[in-house]
Amino acid sequence: MSRPKWQAKLINRFFGKIFFFAKITRLPLVGTWLYRLLFDKDDITFIPINESLRHQEHLALPSDIIRHFITRSPHIWIKDRCVCRTAENCRNYPHALGCISLGPAVLNFNPDLGRSATVEEALDHVRR
Numbered sequence: 001m002s003r004p005k006w007q008a009k010l011i012n013r014f015f016g017k018i019f020f021f022a023k024i025t026r027l028p029l030v031g032t033w034l035y036r037l038l039f040d041k042d043d044i045t046f047i048p049i050n051e052s053l054r055h056q057e058h059l060a061l062p063s064d065i066i067r068h069f070i071t072r073s074p075h076i077w078i079k080d081r082c083v084c085r086t087a088e089n090c091r092n093y094p095h096a097l098g099c100i101s102l103g104p105a106v107l108n109f110n111p112d113l114g115r116s117a118t119v120e121e122a123l124d125h126v127r128r
Helices: 005-013 015-024 030-038 063-072 083-087 104-108 119-127
Strands: 076-079 100-102 114-116
Touching (some): 015 030, 063 119, 100 119
Antiparallel strands (some): 076 100, 076 114
């Protein structure tokens, strides 16, 4: 079952503070509640495409590797908007170019916030 739309909008609104909220989940009582509200059943990993990362232990993946994962994923989802760009009010890239999500976690995404996609649609989206 997907998250209610109000919950997804709440997460999107406060996405820029997500690491702060993640730390709060370690606190007794409020942490458990916050974890259930924001993170429970999230099976999501963020992989940037052709971008350098601040931490040396990470490596940006070339588009060829992203294509590899897309072609092998049974579940593909394209979000209507980029949560990061929207939360950070990015002026360098379009907010309407949403993220691609892969794997069974997408089965819990709210259908009002994106759509299922074919391999070809996802590959076209990467090229954008």
